[in-house]
Amino acid sequence: MGRPPRTSRTEIMAAARRLIDRDGWETLTIRRLAAEAGIASTTLYHHVRDKDDLLSQLLDDYAEQMPRPDMPADPRERIITAATVIRETLAAWPWVVEVLIQDNQTGRAALWMVEKLLDGAIECGCTPEQAVDLYRSIWYYTAGEILIRAGRVHRRAENDHPARRDALLRAADATELPHLAALAERWATLTSRDTYSLGLRNLVDGYLRNLPDQGEPDRA
Amino acid sequence: MGRPPRTSRTEIMAAARRLIDRDGWETLTIRRLAAEAGIASTTLYHHVRDKDDLLSQLLDDYAEQMPRPDMPADPRERIITAATVIRETLAAWPWVVEVLIQDNQTGRAALWMVEKLLDGAIECGCTPEQAVDLYRSIWYYTAGEILIRAGRVHRRAENDHPARRDALLRAADATELPHLAALAERWATLTSRDTYSLGLRNLVDGYLRNLPDQGEPDRA
DNA sequence: GCTACTTTTCGAACATGTTCCTAAAGTCGC
DNA sequence: GCGACTTTAGGAACATGTTCGAAAAGTAGC
Numbered sequence: 063m064g065r066p067p068r069t070s071r072t073e074i075m076a077a078a079r080r081l082i083d084r085d086g087w088e089t090l091t092i093r094r095l096a097a098e099a100g101i102a103s104t105t106l107y108h109h110v111r112d113k114d115d116l117l118s119q120l121l122d123d124y125a126e127q128m129p130r131p132d133m134p135a136d137p138r139e140r141i142i143t144a145a146t147v148i149r150e151t152l153a154a155w156p157w158v159v160e161v162l163i164q165d166n167q168t169g170r171a172a173l174w175m176v177e178k179l180l181d182g183a184i185e186c187g188c189t190p191e192q193a194v195d196l197y198r199s200i201w202y203y204t205a206g207e208i209l210i211r212a213g214r215v216h217r218r219a220e221n222d223h224p225a226r227r228d229a230l231l232r233a234a235d236a237t238e239l240p241h242l243a244a245l246a247e248r249w250a251t252l253t254s255r256d257t258y259s260l261g262l263r264n265l266v267d268g269y270l271r272n273l274p275d276q277g278e279p280d281r282a
Numbered sequence: 283m284g285r286p287p288r289t290s291r292t293e294i295m296a297a298a299r300r301l302i303d304r305d306g307w308e309t310l311t312i313r314r315l316a317a318e319a320g321i322a323s324t325t326l327y328h329h330v331r332d333k334d335d336l337l338s339q340l341l342d343d344y345a346e347q348m349p350r351p352d353m354p355a356d357p358r359e360r361i362i363t364a365a366t367v368i369r370e371t372l373a374a375w376p377w378v379v380e381v382l383i384q385d386n387q388t389g390r391a392a393l394w395m396v397e398k399l400l401d402g403a404i405e406c407g408c409t410p411e412q413a414v415d416l417y418r419s420i421w422y423y424t425a426g427e428i429l430i431r432a433g434r435v436h437r438r439a440e441n442d443h444p445a446r447r448d449a450l451l452r453a454a455d456a457t458e459l460p461h462l463a464a465l466a467e468r469w470a471t472l473t474s475r476d477t478y479s480l481g482l483r484n485l486v487d488g489y490l491r492n493l494p495d496q497g498e499p500d501r502a
Numbered sequence: 503g504c505t506a507c508t509t510t511t512c513g514a515a516c517a518t519g520t521t522c523c524t525a526a527a528g529t530c531g532c
Numbered sequence: 533g534c535g536a537c538t539t540t541a542g543g544a545a546c547a548t549g550t551t552c553g554a555a556a557a558g559t560a561g562c
Contacts, residue, residue: 063507063508063509063558063559063560064507064508064509064510064557064558064559065508065509065510065511065556065557065558065559066509066510066557066558066559067509067510067511068510068511068557069510069511091547091548091549092548092549092550093547093548093549101511101512102511102512102513103512103549103550104511104512104513104550104551104552105510105511105512107550107551108509108510108511112549112550113548113549113550159383162429162430162433163379163383163429163430163432163433164433173459173462174458174459176462177458177459177460177461177462180461180462180465181461184461190461190464190465191472193461194465194469194472194473195477195480195481198473198477198481199423199477199480199481199484199485201426201430202422202423202424202426202427202430202481203419203422203423203426203485204422204426205426205429205430206421206422206423206424206425206426206427206429207422207426209382209383209425209426209429210382210383210421210422210425212383213382213383213384238394238397239393239394239397240397241397241400241401241404241410241413242393242396242397242400244410245400245410245414249414252411252414253414253418257415257418257419260415260419261415261418261419261422261485261489263488263492264419264485264488264489264492265419265423265481265484265485265488266488267488267491267492268483268484268485268486268487268488268489268491269481269484269488271487271488271491272483272484272487283528283529283530283537283538283539284527284528284529284537284538284539284540285526285527285528285529285538285539285540285541286527286528286529286539286540287539287540287541288527288540288541289540289541311517311518311519312518312519312520313517313518313519321541321542322541322542322543323518323519323520323542324520324521324522324541324542324543325540325541325542327519327520327521328539328540328541332519332520333518333519333520
């Protein structure tokens with residue numbers, strides 16, 4: 063009972079996607095979204111806790127329609143694949159940043175990939191506890207990579223504002239920081255390469271090799 | 283020439299620290315900071331590009347006074363130590379989150395730790411390029427851990443708002459997600475443990491063992 | 503049909519980060 | 533000393549996320 067709703071969560075999500083597709087996600091504001099949905103701004107807050115919650119739900123809706131790739135037979139490769147798919151999926155939406163830092167647990171829609179990851183880890187010889195540890199490490203690594211990469215893009219071009227220190231590395235003292243100074247020229251190039259899968263593989267390898275009990279399940 | 287400044291960057295930083303120490307960092311707002319410094323809000327923007335820049339400078343100032351621990355002799359342990367110190371230092375201030383995602387490059391004050399890390403990596407047999415790769419992987423992992431951990435704390439207690447999905451894992455379908463379902467009870471416990479150094483060690487080990495040229499410098 | 507009761511909707515208002523424009527307060531050339 | 537010039541200071545105003553309280557719009561009991 064009570065007054066019947068004139069607005070549904072689904073309508074709101076649809077309006078949000080329309081707005082994002084049309085004008086870009088940066089222009090997605092509560093008031094604009096309300097206008098697009100034909101309701102008052104404050105009405106939104108009956109269907110959504112706050113803006114982070116809105117983005118979180120939006121991400122879930124998107125992720126739901128994501129194609130689920132078939133997994134390789136090798137369990138270690140399954141771990142790699144699952145992590146890579148998570149990363150690729152999240153990196154496609156810049157506003158994922160706002161969600162990730164608030165909604166730390168991976169959303170409902172990504173659970174099946176966590177499952178695949180745990181499954182691969184266990185088949186590689188992990189105990190369930192170790193599998194969770196490996197998952198968490200991978201998630202930290204992945205979330206950090208996404209956030210930092212998104213930050214780099216999202217960052218406005220550094221304007222010459224007062225009290226702004228840039229050319230951070232060029233000022234590197236050659237006697238105090240010899241390696242950094244030596245790398246200063248190439249730093250931008252080196253740090254803009256995509257080394258996600260390299261790091262991921264090394265992380266997974268390090269984990270699986272350091273298991274207390276057994277080593278690798280497939281003899282190399 | 284020009285009108286002489288009545289306000290200095292140093293005063294602003296001092297006022298900010300006073301405010302944070304007294305009332306907590308959540309109450310650090312531009313207007314309150316201006317009031318504490320005895321100036322108008324808009325005057326702040328002559329010394330600071332925006333709030334993120336303010337926090338970033340604040341972090342640098344803090345980090346500058348951070349004690350620099352002496353490094354162990356073993357190069358691999360130096361890597362671990364440097365990373366751990368970075369993590370510990372950053373994790374001490376909750377507002378670090380806002381800075382990290384914007385100011386992706388580690389600040390000026392943390393450069394010496396990056397240097398130590400590169401140094402350890404190179405002494406472990408890395409080329410400079412590989413050392414940078416290792417650094418970046420560690421940085422992703424560390425940043426992700428900090429952000430997610432801070433997010434968990436920073437998160438307001440989940441109130442029972444409509445359209446809020448919680449008990450994420452308890453709803454795990456036992457047939458679709460067997461491992462997650464099996465772990466559901468213990469999930470909260472397992473994911474609240476501090477596994478940073480475990481993951482860090484495995485990551486570093488994986489990297490150093492996978493170097494194309496040589497293996498481990500110190501024979502185990 | 504009328505009266506509780508419940509839920510949704512929304513206008514007003516607030517705090518915050520930020521920008522724009524104008525006024526103040528000096529220095530420099532003379 | 534005086535007018536250009538330059539830099540800082542600050543008031544007014546705007547967009548945004550969000551809260552509060554009251555009005556609207558139904559349902560259930562009688």
